[in-house]
Amino acid sequence: MSSFQQSARSRKPRVIRPEVPDHGTITALRAVPRDQDSRGIIIGRKRVAMLLESDIADLGLRPELELTPELAEAIACNHEFRLAWRSAMLRLSRKARSTREIQDGLRRRRHHANVIERVIARLEHAGLLNDEEYATSAAASLARQRPASTRYLESKLRQRGIEPATAAKAAKEAAGDPLEAAVKLARQAMRSLRSCDPQTRHRRLWGRLARRGFEAEVINMAIREVEGDSEP
Template sequence: MSKREKLRITKIESQKRNPRRVSLYLDGRFAMGIDLQVAQDMGLRQGLELSQSQLQKVTSAAEKSKAKSFALDFIGYRARSVWEVAERLKKRGHSQNVIDQVIRELRQSDLLDDVQFAAQWAQSRVATKPLGERLLRRELKLKGISNEIVEKTVAETFGQVSQKELAANLLKIRRKRYLALDEKKAKQRMAAFLLRRGFPREVVWEVVEQALHKGKED
């Protein structure tokens, strides 16, 4: 490649909104924004000439840095699954190669772990808004969790917590809603509610019968 085919860095300027990023100008024109640390690591400076292959490396590094910065902010709000991060980066227009690199680095740093994510999700859901294994299984799959991890998480979660107890507690909270109903309608509504919460049918009918029996005693 001849010297004429190279592009000269004519200015590197700090960005006003984000001092950790700089604007890179090539031959007097704005070319891209790039993380300051990346620019320093790549030895970018005013007057440096870049070949097309060098420019491609800078462009790729800039995209990866931007994608990783977003991903770190994204997982900073709450734990995320690998699929959630990858999908969000894809929607932002990042290439699959960059997405794969970012995901790999986050996993290596233990910032992304589907096993931990699934366990935390299950614990949170059981504690704050009790649900049965069927609904938990569906929610985890919607987060892109593999079948193997889903089944392991469901088994461990309900090996420690009784679905029957969870369902019974839910009905206790909602008990007043059914007091004015006749037995048949109350039974139907209680069962429908627990089934929507993902509890197995055998658990649902047992808990509903117990709730109705207790209601008669009261």
């Protein structure tokens, strides 16, 4: 067995919802190094969970508070929420995401459905997650990178979990006039196809425009225009 396999087998599974005692009292709420908005929940001499300060306040946690089964469950659930919230915020700090992308990321980390729903609700309330704004921005970015049809952009947005109506609206706005977009793309493609014979160039132009979702009629009109530009 390789050292990597041995390491993988010996690695402890990640605990997202800890076992919190349902009796006794809270000993202390201890600051967490490098995480100023969280506190460790100390019972006896052991830190059993870590919660956001806002959730500690909502639960009314304090030293010497008596534990109950209901409170223990709430502490465990909020410990998991903190992990899920941190994970979602980290992903959003790297780049904008759709709601489904955040949900899928949290599911892969095996978070419970009720925790995922709560994270999404808090992100939306904070204005950090808005699928309409995301769709508009993502469609515009895709169109800037390389001209494409409304159908192509809509497909890309739906792959990211955007609702059909929202995707269609954003794609239409970003794509603009289909013939203008197709001509622009064809002219870009012509730069690498000038050395090809006319038949090969026509075939490759057609394929490139088709892959970006343009209709046959639009493709033919765009190719005629750019081929006319290249005529002496």
